[in-house]
Amino acid sequence: MTVSLRMFASATLLIVTAATAAAPGDIPAPVAQVAKGAITRDTLRAPIRILASDEFEGRGPATRGDALARLYLSTALEALGYLPGGEHRTWEQGFDIVGIKAKLPATWDFKGKSGSISLKLSDDYIAGSGVQTPTASITDAPLVFVGYGIEAPEYQWDDFKGADVKGKVLVMLNNDPDWDPKLFAGSTRLYYGRWTYKYESAARHGAAGVIIVHTTPSAGYPWQVVQSSWGGTQFELPAENEPRIQLKGWATEDAARRLLKAGGADLDQLVTLARSPKFRPVPIDLRTSIRFENDISRVRTANVAGLLPGSDPQLKDEVVIYSAHHDHFGIGEPDKTGDKIYNGAEDNAAGCAQLLAIARAFAALPERPRRSVLILFVAGEEQGLLGSKYYSLHPTFAPGKIAANINYDGGNFLGRTRDLTQVGAGKSSLDAIAKALVEKQGRRLVPDQNPDKGYYYRSDQFSFAKIGVPALYFDEGTDYIGKPAGWGKQQHDEWTEHIYHQPSDQLNDSWNFDGMIEDATIGFEAGWLITQADAMPAWNPGDEFEAARKKAIAAR
Numbered sequence: 001m002t003v004s005l006r007m008f009a010s011a012t013l014l015i016v017t018a019a020t021a022a023a024p025g026d027i028p029a030p031v032a033q034v035a036k037g038a039i040t041r042d043t044l045r046a047p048i049r050i051l052a053s054d055e056f057e058g059r060g061p062a063t064r065g066d067a068l069a070r071l072y073l074s075t076a077l078e079a080l081g082y083l084p085g086g087e088h089r090t091w092e093q094g095f096d097i098v099g100i101k102a103k104l105p106a107t108w109d110f111k112g113k114s115g116s117i118s119l120k121l122s123d124d125y126i127a128g129s130g131v132q133t134p135t136a137s138i139t140d141a142p143l144v145f146v147g148y149g150i151e152a153p154e155y156q157w158d159d160f161k162g163a164d165v166k167g168k169v170l171v172m173l174n175n176d177p178d179w180d181p182k183l184f185a186g187s188t189r190l191y192y193g194r195w196t197y198k199y200e201s202a203a204r205h206g207a208a209g210v211i212i213v214h215t216t217p218s219a220g221y222p223w224q225v226v227q228s229s230w231g232g233t234q235f236e237l238p239a240e241n242e243p244r245i246q247l248k249g250w251a252t253e254d255a256a257r258r259l260l261k262a263g264g265a266d267l268d269q270l271v272t273l274a275r276s277p278k279f280r281p282v283p284i285d286l287r288t289s290i291r292f293e294n295d296i297s298r299v300r301t302a303n304v305a306g307l308l309p310g311s312d313p314q315l316k317d318e319v320v321i322y323s324a325h326h327d328h329f330g331i332g333e334p335d336k337t338g339d340k341i342y343n344g345a346e347d348n349a350a351g352c353a354q355l356l357a358i359a360r361a362f363a364a365l366p367e368r369p370r371r372s373v374l375i376l377f378v379a380g381e382e383q384g385l386l387g388s389k390y391y392s393l394h395p396t397f398a399p400g401k402i403a404a405n406i407n408y409d410g411g412n413f414l415g416r417t418r419d420l421t422q423v424g425a426g427k428s429s430l431d432a433i434a435k436a437l438v439e440k441q442g443r444r445l446v447p448d449q450n451p452d453k454g455y456y457y458r459s460d461q462f463s464f465a466k467i468g469v470p471a472l473y474f475d476e477g478t479d480y481i482g483k484p485a486g487w488g489k490q491q492h493d494e495w496t497e498h499i500y501h502q503p504s505d506q507l508n509d510s511w512n513f514d515g516m517i518e519d520a521t522i523g524f525e526a527g528w529l530i531t532q533a534d535a536m537p538a539w540n541p542g543d544e545f546e547a548a549r550k551k552a553i554a555a556r
């Protein structure tokens, strides 16, 4: 009798706790107090001071600075009482970065029954190798136009319709259908609209290569950006058993128009066809062969992870993962002052510092959170989200047990703002938590002002979303308290032009940490609420990542 009464009492208590936690933004006073003590100017500034120092040499992958940064971060977690959260009970998860420099031919030739055409390297086409072997080649492959190259069951959209494109070169449009607000979130670029998706989609179908038709509106940037970003060495994770195409190509709109014309087709007509869900692949009367050598290099780096085990016997197998990349560009080309060290203070010593402050807050809680917390500093972000991608392919928790990811890339060093930008708003139940916490600070949560640019897919949280984990990512606000309207945007634009990815991204005395304290506090409180809630967060019904989540939950 006593036992069942006790059970009844504790069940009631649980219900009360759950009901309290169900009101998003409701943070108990002791938890808020802990955050106040742990997330301060000093706890944020100190890690930035060391990580962005010249002694850490810009933290380029596989350099001495990289090793120092990893050592610093893992010892900082150890001092806070965290357990090694990497592989084999170490603090790290090591992986190789493969560099591939493709030596492409000056012209790429296509022949058909009615004509032939050559595309000029750089002026007409740009490509990277899809394979990590010394030679890549395509032999006598037919061309086929596959529209957007998208298969999205949630929008009843399938550009392939079961067509056999094995061994073929696929010509594709960039972006995703953006003319109908009910399709692919309207003008918001979903993952289906990113070039990475296009190449993966082609590989899944066994294609030999891809040519994406570049237009400035559909890419979001001019041809020169394609030229500069694909002209040098491409960095990847080592090939595992995933399908791969031989060649990842781009063509200018003009070159694509000429190419398709030589193959008896008209680009404008094909674009019109591609805008219908009834679209089927259109064979182009051209075949092509291409062969080129690759210079391959390999270096090794590592993610750093610390674990705070949860207190609930059941829920501690589930985890909230905080991520921030620790790498930057190392030592490189000098700027006009002769500085060669790319210190990366904002990008991303500031993110690492926020994670350490959040880690400190969790460690200082009077009661351990119910779910576990993993603090994950990922490597190789600047080479293409490689560390987070590696973690997502080799996770230390089953994806179906990862409750959420909260990612920090950058930090506000200009003072308090009335707003906070949520990149990827409208996707999951995390929005309600974020909104409530931001409003509790007397601020407002605003969606990403450039949803067509697809920023949600360009930072480490995307690696988690892709394996189905609901993920939160904030960008700084722009409405600064005590500053005139437009000041924030002006500061941001100047920063992008003069500091972003340059040796001048350094800590200095002008940094104001008041805004960063608030932004880090929101991340801590959001994570705490997720660790305590009975249910894990979920994608909104019909979201592009919902299917991956269902699969992950079923497999857990």
Ligand SMILES: [Zn+2]
Residues within 6 Å of the ligand: 325, 347, 348, 381, 409, 410
């Ligand atoms: Zn970054």
